[in-house]
Amino acid sequence: MNRRMLTRLYYSLKKKTKQSLATSSLLFVAGCISASFGSIRLFTALNYGLLNYNGNADALSVTLSDVTMSLLIMLPSLGLFLTAYLLLNSHSLGWKLSCASAIGALFLFSSHIIDSELLLVIGVLSAIATAMEIPRLTSSNKRDSPVITENLGRLGVTLSALICISLLVGLLLYIGIRGEKYLSLSFVAGSWSWRHAQEVLGGALGSIGGISDEIIGSLLLVTVCEAVAVPLGLGAAIYLAEYSSENVITDIVRFFVETLAGVPSIVIGLMGLALFVEQLHWGYSLLGGGISLAFMILPWNIRIAEEAMKAVPQSYREASMALGATQWQTVRMIVLYASSPGILTGILLGLGAALGETAVVLLTGSGWGGTTTLQLSLTHAAIPSLPVWIYMAPTLLLGGGAEGRVAEAYNIMFTGSFVLVVMFLAICIIALIVRNHLTKKITGK
Amino acid sequence: MSISRKSIISGFTFSNYIGLKSGLALNIKLLKERLIKTILFLCAASSIGVIFFIVFFVVQEGYPQIVGWFARGFGMVWNPGPYGPYGVTPFIFATLYVGLGGALVAAAIGVPCAVYLTEFANTRLRNVVKPALEMLTGFPSVVMGVVGFTVVCFTLQRYFGGTGFCVLAAWIVLGVMSLPTIASVSEDALRAVPQDLKEASLALGATKWQTTLRVLLPEAAPGIVTSFLLALGNATGETMAVIWVVGNVFPAPPITLNPLAPTNVLTALIANRAQGDSTYGSPEWNAIFAAAFVLFVLTAAMNLAVRAVLARRGKDRLSVSLTRRP
Numbered sequence: 001m002n003r004r005m006l007t008r009l010y011y012s013l014k015k016k017t018k019q020s021l022a023t024s025s026l027l028f029v030a031g032c033i034s035a036s037f038g039s040i041r042l043f044t045a046l047n048y049g050l051l052n053y054n055g056n057a058d059a060l061s062v063t064l065s066d067v068t069m070s071l072l073i074m075l076p077s078l079g080l081f082l083t084a085y086l087l088l089n090s091h092s093l094g095w096k097l098s099c100a101s102a103i104g105a106l107f108l109f110s111s112h113i114i115d116s117e118l119l120l121v122i123g124v125l126s127a128i129a130t131a132m133e134i135p136r137l138t139s140s141n142k143r144d145s146p147v148i149t150e151n152l153g154r155l156g157v158t159l160s161a162l163i164c165i166s167l168l169v170g171l172l173l174y175i176g177i178r179g180e181k182y183l184s185l186s187f188v189a190g191s192w193s194w195r196h197a198q199e200v201l202g203g204a205l206g207s208i209g210g211i212s213d214e215i216i217g218s219l220l221l222v223t224v225c226e227a228v229a230v231p232l233g234l235g236a237a238i239y240l241a242e243y244s245s246e247n248v249i250t251d252i253v254r255f256f257v258e259t260l261a262g263v264p265s266i267v268i269g270l271m272g273l274a275l276f277v278e279q280l281h282w283g284y285s286l287l288g289g290g291i292s293l294a295f296m297i298l299p300w301n302i303r304i305a306e307e308a309m310k311a312v313p314q315s316y317r318e319a320s321m322a323l324g325a326t327q328w329q330t331v332r333m334i335v336l337y338a339s340s341p342g343i344l345t346g347i348l349l350g351l352g353a354a355l356g357e358t359a360v361v362l363l364t365g366s367g368w369g370g371t372t373t374l375q376l377s378l379t380h381a382a383i384p385s386l387p388v389w390i391y392m393a394p395t396l397l398l399g400g401g402a403e404g405r406v407a408e409a410y411n412i413m414f415t416g417s418f419v420l421v422v423m424f425l426a427i428c429i430i431a432l433i434v435r436n437h438l439t440k441k442i443t444g445k
Numbered sequence: 446m447s448i449s450r451k452s453i454i455s456g457f458t459f460s461n462y463i464g465l466k467s468g469l470a471l472n473i474k475l476l477k478e479r480l481i482k483t484i485l486f487l488c489a490a491s492s493i494g495v496i497f498f499i500v501f502f503v504v505q506e507g508y509p510q511i512v513g514w515f516a517r518g519f520g521m522v523w524n525p526g527p528y529g530p531y532g533v534t535p536f537i538f539a540t541l542y543v544g545l546g547g548a549l550v551a552a553a554i555g556v557p558c559a560v561y562l563t564e565f566a567n568t569r570l571r572n573v574v575k576p577a578l579e580m581l582t583g584f585p586s587v588v589m590g591v592v593g594f595t596v597v598c599f600t601l602q603r604y605f606g607g608t609g610f611c612v613l614a615a616w617i618v619l620g621v622m623s624l625p626t627i628a629s630v631s632e633d634a635l636r637a638v639p640q641d642l643k644e645a646s647l648a649l650g651a652t653k654w655q656t657t658l659r660v661l662l663p664e665a666a667p668g669i670v671t672s673f674l675l676a677l678g679n680a681t682g683e684t685m686a687v688i689w690v691v692g693n694v695f696p697a698p699p700i701t702l703n704p705l706a707p708t709n710v711l712t713a714l715i716a717n718r719a720q721g722d723s724t725y726g727s728p729e730w731n732a733i734f735a736a737a738f739v740l741f742v743l744t745a746a747m748n749l750a751v752r753a754v755l756a757r758r759g760k761d762r763l764s765v766s767l768t769r770r771p
Contacts, residue, residue: 065600146652153654154565160557161566164628165574167554167621168581171592178595235488243482255752256493262748263499264682266712267737270719274502274734278725295495302492326474328481349583356585359684359716368720387587391685410595417588428580 016088019136023129024088027098030125031080037118038074045070058407060177076101080122082152087129091144093152095133102126172421179418181411186210188419192372192389194396201408202401211416213374215423217286217384221365222354224290225297230347232294233301237343240302241309242331261299268296269363276364284382289365296360297350304349308342309335341438348431352424358387370396386423390416503741507734514735522697523714523732531732533739535698539708540743543612543691544681546704547619548627551676554620555627556669562628563635564657575632581625590689593618598690605705610692613704618686623676630675634668635661670754678747682740684712693717711740 013021049063080101086094105123109116190210200208236253244250269292276288312335320330336343362368366388375381393413398406504511510531514520520532562571597617602609638661646656662669692698692707695717699706718733 061595061599062603064596065603068596068600069604146655150652150654153657157557157561157565160554161561161574164554164558164624167624168577171589171621174592174596175588232488232491235485236492239482239485239489243485253489253493256496258752259745259748260492260496262678262682262744263496264684264712264740264744266682266684266715267499267503267741270506270715270734270737271499271502273719274506275498295499298492298495326478328478349580352580353583356583356587358585358587359712362716363719387585387685390587390591410591413591414595417585417591420585421588424583424585425580428583432576432580 017090019132020088020090023098023132024084024094026125026129026132027080027084027087027101030101030122031077031084033118034077034080034122035074037116038070038077041070041073042067064174076104080126083126086148086152087133089145089148090136091148093144093149095130095136098126098133099130102130175414175418175421178411178414180415182208182415183418187415188212188215192384194370194372197397197412198399198402201397201405201412208412211386211389211419213372214384214386214389214416215419217366217374218355218386218420218423220286221289221293221361221383221385222351224286225293225354226347226351228291228294229298229301229350233298234305234343236298236302237305237309238331238335241306242327242335257299257302260295261303265296265357266359266363268292269360271295272360272364280379282379284365284367284371285377285379286365286381286383287378289361289383289385292360292364293354293357296357297354300350300353301346304346305339305343308339308346311342312338338442341435341442344438345431345435348427348434352427352431355427356387356420356424358391361385362388362391368392386416386420390420499741503734503738507731507736507738509728510732510735511738523718524696525718525729527728529728529732531729531735532697533711533714533736535700536709536711536714536736537739537743538700539612539691539698540681540710540712540740542702543615543619543687543708543710544677544683546612546616547680548623548673548677550616550620551623551627551680552673555624555672555676556631558624558628559631559635559669560657560662562632564653564661575629578625578629578632582629584622584625586622586683587685589618589622589686593686594689601705607705608692608707610690610707611705612691612708614690615687615710616704618690619680619683622683622686623679626679627672627676630672631665631669634665634672637668638664667754671751674747674751674754678744678751681747682712682744684716688713688716711736715740 045063045066048066049059052059052063079097083094083097083101086097088094102123105119105126109119109123186207187210189212190207191213192209192211196206197208200206236257240250240253272288272292272295276282276291277284280288282288316334316338317330320334321327325333365383366385367382369382370389370392371382371384372389374384390413393416394409397409397412402409513530514533517530519534519537520530521534522530522532523536524530524532562574566574593614597614598609598611600609601607601611601614642660642664643656646660647653651659687710691710691713693713694707694709698709701708715733715736718729724730
């Protein structure tokens, strides 16, 4: 910072009124308090984490929670600095923000949710600033600078996009970090027994086992599911997009498709439980689970395929008709071909969603027993499935001498989650690649 | 040809079907076309059939309890065992409270994020983030649940005491889970606003932010409201993410607005009670299906709200896929 900058700063401050200088410095002090408080916490947390991590899951969780919390403490300090800046430039939002921070800090202090005297100081400082701003509200000159509003808006949306992206990336990273500990070839390819895993966790030596049966079971379930959902969904989409004009029937069908999309998965699971498990006496089974999953992703397939077909230019159809093709020939050879990128993407995304679905499979396919052996039977045996394995893991692992190894049991559960997430992401990425490749091939661009 | 086109385009009548009205002899080609149309119609009708299946089985198993609720009130305590009473009022309240909070958390981050992606982000960033958001709408909910369990609940427990299982944890988990849905559907809605409206506003001297606030957002409001309602339906019907973090308070969850109180929601209740404690056909079994019926009605009402919002304005403009994650 050289001398000229200081002079510039001095003159720009000199132009401000004394009052705005006073109120903004109050808020600035409050912001400094909150920021130093937060950064001390952040450093302590990071220090602890660096000293104790070494693959220790508990230390990881502690560090993560402390870092999150200290960032949450530092976020208001950013807001306080912003308020100080706004007050300095007599922007009307500054008054509202300082009012909000006063109320928020005093409320948090009085309700004892966070016990800290600093909250009281921050609250009082912003309350004084708010009170000092009141006379200015009634003055005649209240126009806000549009440049500041513009920058504020930009800052706000950028910040929320940053939060959104970092939350989702952090989610994936966290699963990766916790999942890599037990990840090995034998974990993916071996077979699983809860009893054996309990013993290994409880102190016995040996490999923990593997979840190949669960992976294959899940893949079988989504195969059955797609075998039912794809023909039905595609047929329905062709009917809605090609064979009907907009009339009452299509309206009704669309209404039911949307309603079906809104039905919670657990309700579909219960229907499967009543129909397949109890009334048809199949018990928990591959076919029952697959059909119930198909009911769940049917609307997904219909809507995406219908939209893909509607995006095909009308001239393609007219050209085909003019050459003497029947409607079915037009649909089969022209429309389906031109819309195949969209349709395939829809099918693959539905596949990914079905792969991760737990509630339906729990009630119709796998049951609560923690089934781990794969029996190739459509209707006579419960099918092991990876999401259900993840759901059951903490309950079924922590027994038989392994009660004290909670963090390790969760690590094993996270390894399963990691495998599931990798499968899910692989399907999604394949969907994207297929879409880009086919679009290029069809449009020739 | 012209006659067959007409009969295909116009609705479907019996005399058309057997070819009497057209005056043509039974033509194999025509018959094949009509057969195909019938098969396709049956496929389309299958979703109606599935809904009827669901309603039929849920009502068939649950009607004694549904009748009971309407005769004697919905009750406050879910008494396990053969005699009941099975009260669901607190569960319904908590379901709505948790779902609404989760959708609000998602909207608070997701809608500004969508604004950023449409208006301020550069093309390269958008081309990466938009497909990623679309992909993540189907993220496995059980994984979301275990992460919430080990991160969110753990943090809340360290800082606020208690067990860490609470409404706030469910809000956060559901918020992150609905984030991709809200962000990508809102982005589609914002993108669908005609370019000339925006240009007109900029030409009048409005700044980019003023244009966003006064032109873009009001124009895209139906789509944004739709995305919110979709996320609300999502959050209300979510089982596996919530069951890990909400606390599963069993006989009588408190009716409270305190976000740090543990509670229980309908979906978690169903999942927990359906696990073999209640045998097929027992009164509690009926009550579980009746609870599922209540859940079905709640989400169907939200779906009707989506239709109402879309019917009022901008249906043609919003050419987005409105299918929620299943």
